Amino acid sequence: MTQPGQTYAWCFSHGGMHHFTGQPWCTAVWVPFTATNEPDALAAKQHAYGDARFLHELPVRQQLEVIEIRETWT
Template sequence: MTQPAVYAWCFDHGTLHRFPGGNAWCTATWIPFTAATEEAALEAKQAAWGDARFLDDLPVEQQLDVLETAAARQ
């Protein structure tokens, strides 16, 4: 059985990544979503971080949260 794709917002590249089968190829600062579609992932991103594309578009507190979450994944 193939694992579903993982969608993640990448704050280094400023875009949504899709990791087929959950195989994360990006080593930058990205946060995954529990979303089945690209549209659902973009909605979740908008709800969590609004129009922010890059890390420095976020307030410092949110930047720290994103960095801690990404670091915990490694």
């Protein structure tokens, strides 16, 4: 189970999953998931964004969505 202040997020700048405990430390472009563990977060990422690892691998519409999602966490 995810502890309070714990977030799994796919980073489209670093091309991998981040696991934040407390305040997110990455200032790049990432998308958080409500998953309680990394396998579930990876499954959610795959469902939402397919095999894209980096932002430029997404269609422009999804790139803008990812940027908007990230801005809500600043």
